Amino acid sequence: MRRLAPPWYRQTRFYLGCMLFLLFYLFILLPDQGPIDSILKGIDVFIFIILLISFISWFLSDNLKPEWIKTVIVLIFISILAWMFYSYSGADWDNFFRLFLNFDKMKGRYKTFLKPTFLILKMAGYSCIYAVIIGAVLAVFRSFNNVVVNWLIAIYITIFRSFPAMVLLVLIYYALPFIGIQLGSVQAVIVGLSLFYSAYTTEVFRAGLESIHRTQIEAASVLGLSAWQTMRLVIAPQAIRIVIPPLTSQLIGILKTTSISYVVGVIDLITRARQLQSYLMVVTPLIVVSLIYLIIIVPFVILSGYLERRSRQWVKN
């Protein structure tokens, strides 16, 4: 059986031709090394990147070419991009290690990060608990199916979902003192985050409650269970399972948003990093702080992914 020849835009000759053209561009048409200071240079580089990406995408979408060639092309592609970043950012790359990853200078200073880390965890924890409590209470009031109450709750949710977290925090910390409510910076953060995320948790609880089939409630009431018993024995156990994965991702959001506490003066990780940075004249403290954030948040991300997969299995049943 003769194999049908692929169309011209899928033949090896075509690919080789494109690659030659790109090489030509790479070595001859691209501007010299150094920062991009003119618009012409910028467009030059930009067009090259677009062509490069288009070619790579086109090549990779060809199902007939073997995987190993594709992997090689990808690696070459990445190295070209890296090289371009290196040469066109105008950066002082020789000093990179000395300035960015200078761990010698950080020796013995790691202890200062301990307290702020616990502070961040504490703030996130309290905010999460308050947000969940508010969300649960509002969800319960919502289940009364009272038109007035539902409207009020809807207004509350709409307002706090539309609020930028930063604006809310600034408002609480800087504006409230004018009417005599003087909250400490940590307290302001906790109050702000609780209010902000309570809008989301209410939605999560409402979706959780609604996803429990009406027929479960009917079955329970037909057995003679009172409303309270139904809630306690039938709805709550199921709802908690449904509600925990989205709550975990809310918790991740809270952890990330606590970084904003820097702005209201909380002595948190970023504050310490900036202090050290101006004292030591290196950027490493900031890098360390980002690593700390990674270490704090990644376990929760993994947990959240695991929970989501498990709940999907559970729902299927």
Place this chain on the structure above:
Amino acid sequence: MKRKDKYRHTKSLLPFYRRDYFLVVSTCVLFLFGLLVLPDANSEKIHFLQLRLTFFSVLILAWAANILSDNLKPIWLHIIVTFSAIAVFLWMVFAYIGIGVSDLHHIFFNFSVMKGQWHLMLEGFITTMELALISAVLATMIGLIVGVMRLLNNKTLDIFLKIYLEFFRIMPILVILIIVYFGLPFLNITIGPFASGVLVLSLTNGAYISEIFRSGIASIHKTQYEASHVLGMSFPQTMRLVLVPQAFRIVFPPLTNRWIGILKDTAVCSFIAIRELLKCSQIITTQRANPTPLVIATTIYLGILIPLTIITTYLERRYKHTNK
């Protein structure tokens, strides 16, 4: 209406917390509790103020919940209960802070403070809009490219892109902003504040948007493509008539949600000296020692974001139904 009169005699069958006398009794008890527990607003030393207030609030919530969960009580009673509960809460707020409603006017809504500063607010507003629009466009472009590239099913490429994705999804925006703005100058990469803001916002949101595009397109990919293939449609036709319309519908709600998120994120950029709305209002606030500018900025933010949020919620609901 006939039904109510017919069943008057059986009202005694209800459990105690649903009966009319309990309504009256519980309201009186609540009132007495209020007098006992809540201290005099003007006295100097108040022990455990927050505890008392919380306790009383919980009582009010329980009382309201009991009445509002009862479907047999008339609607006007529900309305009265709701509004009186809110009124009591508001009264507690005002009484224990020590200011009057009239004070609110010239603390928070004092427009004389803004004299001569309106142009600053306008500048801030325009900067915010520019920041949001440019970042949104760039982020969508980056998201589209990265999303499509992830669909190409090459494992190596996928790994690199995933690293980019996860990094920007995990890192808080403020941290990245500060590294870019304060850290990069050490390497002689000086990007102005506005550009740094655009850069960070685009990269971060580009990561989220790429995930939106990827999962959106992937969720329709196989069967639809096969179906149109079997019908004899060419690739461009399939794209145009089948895949793109569906992808657009799936992707549109979360995408608009993200765009709103970008607008909200611009507020974070106030910290790196971009003169956007929040920053400008903060400047005026500290200058004139009055929080009115902040309130005005908040109103502007809410004024734009609330309608947008309502529209996206509406869109979400509509597209949820169409897609099943």
Place this chain on the structure above:
Amino acid sequence: MKNRDDEIIIVNNLHKYFGKNHVLKGINTKIRKGEVVSVMGPSGGGKSTFLRCLNRLEEPSDGEIYIDGKEITDPHINLKKVRQEIGMVFQSYNLFPHLTALQNIALAPVNVKKKNRKEVEELGMQLLNQVGVADKADSYPDQLSGGQQQRVAIARALAMKPKIMFFDEPTSALDPEMIREVLDVMVDLAKDGMTMIVVSHEIGFIREASSRVLVLVDGNIIEEGEARQVFKAPKHDRTKIFLGKIL
């Protein structure tokens, strides 16, 4: 208000509206203790609505319903107590997914009737035996077949020792192989003298076990009588048309 002592369900002029839709147009019937009443009719005729009104899963728009002498259409009545006397089996079994079969059965007696847990579990095992799934006592609903789940649902309803059992299309969601096992359980229940109201399409069961058949079409009971008589010699034309389609 009782007409005769053994009339356990009395329905007077029951009307039900869903919005503008007049689904039940004045149902009147009396059901005696020990009767097995089958309700038949085309879809949308109001069969399920009728059954669900009888224990107020749907709120009647007008009329009165008396169960064992108590008027359940009274808004002040303790519905919880009344419902303990009526067991209900649904089309979609409605087992609680987070509990095992035995726990499903034990839930209501322990929490509503406040019975001793050990006694209840013994009773539960007896019932599971009776319906034929005793070996699955510790399995979760998602590990059971449809027929097994439905039988557990029947056992769960029986655990409350009801006086009346309602069945709302109990076999409609089952694969054909499993219908027989559920119907056998229902036939045994009927033989033991349980008062049953069954909404179903299973002609075999209706002919074999019912003492009375109600034909509900367009919200009205157009035919009522012994199964044999209704099938062989229906009085109403509409019944003839309906039977012609299904027999």
